Amino acid sequence: MWDWSPVLPARLLAGWEPVLDAEDLAEVTAASGPAVAAAALAAAEDAGADGYAMVLHRLVAADPAAWTADVPAVLAALQMPELGAFYLAAAAVLADRPRALPDGALAAAVTAVLDVCRRLDETAPPPAPRPPRTGPPQGLSPTRRCST
Secondary structure (H helix, E strand, O other), rough: HHHOOOOOOOOHHOOOOOOOHHHHHHHHHHHOHHHHHHHHHHHHHHHHHHHHHHHHHHHHOOOOHHHHHHHHHHHHHHHHHHHHHHHHHHHHHHOOOOOOOOOHHHHHHHHHHHHHHHHHHHHHOOOOOOOOOOOOOOOOOOOOOOOO
């Protein structure tokens, strides 16, 4: 949706914007640091909205060193595993750029990814039961017989 926002009429975008935007949170980041901005984002009434994926992407891209200096603190401030996943995805985009992330930030991010995946698995509903298979098992032909 947001990739098309420059060409879509405002009436179509109404109601899709997150309560907080990247500019608001960039000001908080500059004044108080990424963990405080992350906490403000987590406290927004629409904190789980998909629009925050782009907000976090813009924030991390604007100051990757600040946003990845203390990955566990930012993840703790974000509170929701979904927000943590958005944040880590934004940081991952920068992982292959030389000197984009401070020393040790990549290792902390990888550890955090594993933790977020675990937390997402814990909050996900159980998978739906599979319907019973009909017909022969895959890989076997119903006409082929074993010869002796």
